[in-house]
Amino acid sequence: xxxxxxxxxxxxxxxxxxxxxxxxxxxxxxxxxxxxxxxxxxxxxxxxxxxxxxxxxxxxxxxxxxxxxxxxxxxxxxxxxxxxxxxxxxxxxxxxxxxxxxxxxxxxxxxxxxxxxxxxxxxxxxxxxxxxxxxxxxxxxxxxxxxxxxxxxxxxxxxxxxxxxxxxxxxxxxxxxxxxxxxxxxxxxxxxxxxxxxxxxxxxxxxxxxxxxxxxxxxxxxxxxxxxxxxxxxxxxxxxxxxxxxxxxxxxxx
Ligand code: 1GP
Numbered sequence: 001x002x003x004x005x006x007x008x009x010x011x012x013x014x015x016x017x018x019x020x021x022x023x024x025x026x027x028x029x030x031x032x033x034x035x036x037x038x039x040x041x042x043x044x045x046x047x048x049x050x051x052x053x054x055x056x057x058x059x060x061x062x063x064x065x066x067x068x069x070x071x072x073x074x075x076x077x078x079x080x081x082x083x084x085x086x087x088x089x090x091x092x093x094x095x096x097x098x099x100x101x102x103x104x105x106x107x108x109x110x111x112x113x114x115x116x117x118x119x120x121x122x123x124x125x126x127x128x129x130x131x132x133x134x135x136x137x138x139x140x141x142x143x144x145x146x147x148x149x150x151x152x153x154x155x156x157x158x159x160x161x162x163x164x165x166x167x168x169x170x171x172x173x174x175x176x177x178x179x180x181x182x183x184x185x186x187x188x189x190x191x192x193x194x195x196x197x198x199x200x201x202x203x204x205x206x207x208x209x210x211x212x213x214x215x216x217x218x219x220x221x222x223x224x225x226x227x228x229x230x231x232x233x234x235x236x237x238x239x240x241x242x243x244x245x246x247x248x249x250x251x252x253x254x
């Protein structure tokens with residue numbers, strides 16, 4: 001599915017919505033991961049993103065192995081640095097942190113990673129990654145040493161996304177950061193959606209059905225949910241159902 005997404009990027013994904021569940025290796029053990037994988041059979045997930053801004057355990061390879069053994073859903077790495085590349089995954093978001101001004105995360109880590117990525121079978125998804133202020137300092141903003149885009153400045157986000165698209169990036173990811181106090185505003189999502197043609201990934205702090213619907217309505221093509229599903233696995237069924245109902249409505253209207 002992410003391959004299709006990649007090929008169709010210029011068609012704005014034909015309006016279809018996708019769910020990515022973020023699995024942070026630090027927050028999972030074998031039992032909790034297997035529980036989520038089992039739930040995802042009845043409640044479809046389009047992608048598993050695996051990663052975190054700071055991984056303190058040695059769990060990542062085991063978690064990816066567990067997903068590959070128990071699910072056909074593609075595993076996409078969501079790395080914070082070049083050490084998190086893992087060839088068992090299907091693909092990798094090659095994130096350029098375009099909301100920040102830290103050269104290490106704009107190009108430095110990419111140079112270090114390039115030979116590994118070229119030699120791997122990983123599908124590479126060049127992504128303009130934008131951290132948005134979400135009420136508290138997130139691990140992502142602290143660890144990257146960057147200032148997020150102010151919450152109430154959609155025009156800055158739109159121009160940043162436009163620059164990313166013009167530079168040839170294939171996806172834009174608007175992220176309030178994991179456990180964001182509040183999600184990216186619908187005004188900002190809509191402004192970015194209008195500003196670029198490439199697919200829009202949105203995540204951070206989505207912990208109610210209303211917040212999920214609002215992000216989708218505003219223009220998110222791929223919704224990322226992490227924390228709240230880890231804490232409350234039942235949320236997976238809710239959010240998967242919301243995505244499915246959007247896509248059914250779309251099919252019926254055609
Ligand atoms: C964080 O967008 C992801 O990078 C998901 O955030 O864990 O808050 O859902 P949550």
